[in-house]
Amino acid sequence: MKALVYHGPGQRSLDEHPDPVIQELGDAIVRITHTTICGTDLHILKGDVPTCTPGRVLGHEGVGVVEAVGSGVAGFKPGDHVLISCITSCARCDYCRRGMYSHCETGGWILGNVIDGTQAQYVRIPHADTSLYHIPAGAAEDALVMLSDILPTGFECGVLNGRVAPGGSVAIVGAGPIGLAALLTAQFYSPAQLIMIDLDANRLEVAKRFGATHVIQSSAGNVAEAVRSLTGGKGADTVIEAVGVPATFELCQDLVAPGGVIANVGVHGVKVDLHLERLWSHNVTITTRLVDTVTTPMLLKTVVSGKLTPASLITHRFRLDEIDQAYETFGHAAQTHALKVLIEP
Numbered sequence: 001m002k003a004l005v006y007h008g009p010g011q012r013s014l015d016e017h018p019d020p021v022i023q024e025l026g027d028a029i030v031r032i033t034h035t036t037i038c039g040t041d042l043h044i045l046k047g048d049v050p051t052c053t054p055g056r057v058l059g060h061e062g063v064g065v066v067e068a069v070g071s072g073v074a075g076f077k078p079g080d081h082v083l084i085s086c087i088t089s090c091a092r093c094d095y096c097r098r099g100m101y102s103h104c105e106t107g108g109w110i111l112g113n114v115i116d117g118t119q120a121q122y123v124r125i126p127h128a129d130t131s132l133y134h135i136p137a138g139a140a141e142d143a144l145v146m147l148s149d150i151l152p153t154g155f156e157c158g159v160l161n162g163r164v165a166p167g168g169s170v171a172i173v174g175a176g177p178i179g180l181a182a183l184l185t186a187q188f189y190s191p192a193q194l195i196m197i198d199l200d201a202n203r204l205e206v207a208k209r210f211g212a213t214h215v216i217q218s219s220a221g222n223v224a225e226a227v228r229s230l231t232g233g234k235g236a237d238t239v240i241e242a243v244g245v246p247a248t249f250e251l252c253q254d255l256v257a258p259g260g261v262i263a264n265v266g267v268h269g270v271k272v273d274l275h276l277e278r279l280w281s282h283n284v285t286i287t288t289r290l291v292d293t294v295t296t297p298m299l300l301k302t303v304v305s306g307k308l309t310p311a312s313l314i315t316h317r318f319r320l321d322e323i324d325q326a327y328e329t330f331g332h333a334a335q336t337h338a339l340k341v342l343i344e345p
């Protein structure tokens with residue numbers, strides 16, 4: 001089969017790769033119909049993710065059709081249309097029993113990391129019964145790729161951990177696909193203010209269309225002052241960090257209101273300063289989370305019913321043969337205005 005293979009920092013190519021085969025009783029083989037590229041794939045290509053070693057097929061998002069199942073799989077059969085979760089869950093270990101699939105002892109984020117991923121014609125999915133989701137007949141399958149990772153990430157790590165509430169104020173730092181997913185799903189709770197902050201004017205324009213009440217271009221001046229003036233001098237009740245660099249986590253500490261929450265979503269590669277000399281008396285909560293994808297069944301219903309329309313995040317479409325161009329387009333988002341690039345094998 002054809003697959004996008006990581007060959008070490010800065011190196012990737014579309015290669016002829018052995019077809020995946022059933023290895024465990026609980027495995028399924030899925031023929032990919034739609035996949036996409038995540039910011040985390042770019043982190044891997046920079047060499048930031050040492051667990052991902054050369055020779056690995058990248059990708060942890062996708063939808064497809066079941067091709068074959070192991071003898072232990074009860075809930076899926078060949079021909080079933082499925083959504084692939086970026087997080088693999090055994091449903092049995094201590095962590096899974098607590099709903100923390102991200103830390104599953106034989107799963108978690110393994111796809112396109114420690115086992116071959118979805119940017120290929122076929123993929124092997126371990127623990128298929130509890131890591132795949134049936135797609136209802138008639139659903140627009142391309143948009144469902146957004147449910148593999150970005151929607152549950154924005155919702156669980158940002159909105160739920162950030163305790164977004166009716167009438168509250170929310171500031172989201174970073175208007176990439178993850179920040180925009182948090183913006184879309186925060187609206188389930190009717191906050192009064194949804195303030196989006198980014199360097200990129202185009203992404204802020206998108207944020208306005210997606211329901212932001214205010215946008216702040218962070219290169220333009222004092223973001224903290226702007227947020228305070230929008231919130232009666234208090235700051236935001238929920239501050240979501242959706243970038244993953246020290247400057248933006250530090251900015252979040254300037255934006256949070258007394259009693260508020262800083263919900264970190266960004267993947268951080270270096271240490272960040274925590275200003276306890278100021279925050280110790282502000283009754284704030286700081287949360288961190290690797291997405292668990294426990295809310296995927298709920299989010300799937302909101303997408304299928306049309307309450308949430310993630311298709312609007314798709315800006316470009318490519319064939320698997322053109323995946324090189326897809327990486328170039330996604331990797332230069334400021335110039336290409338890319339949000340999510342859809343790849344169809």
Ligand SMILES: NC(=O)c1ccc[n+]([C@@H]2O[C@H](COP(=O)([O-])OP(=O)(O)OC[C@H]3O[C@@H](n4cnc5c(N)ncnc54)[C@H](O)[C@@H]3O)[C@@H](O)[C@H]2O)c1
Nearest residue numbers: 039174175176177178198199242243244265266267290291
């Ligand atoms: N916690 C999790 O489980 C999880 C899961 C998936 C992704 N992530 C992480 O979430 C983060 C966001 O993902 P994404 O795909 O949206 O990334 P992205 O790179 O597409 O978006 C980041 C945005 O931040 C903006 N930005 C950069 N520096 C800024 C600054 N100083 N001030 C304001 N804005 C700034 C960029 O212009 C960009 O629009 C990444 O770190 C990603 O690795 C975390």
Ligand SMILES: [Zn+2]
Nearest residue numbers: 038039040149
């Ligand atoms: Zn991802």
Ligand SMILES: [Zn+2]
Nearest residue numbers: 090093096104
């Ligand atoms: Zn488990």
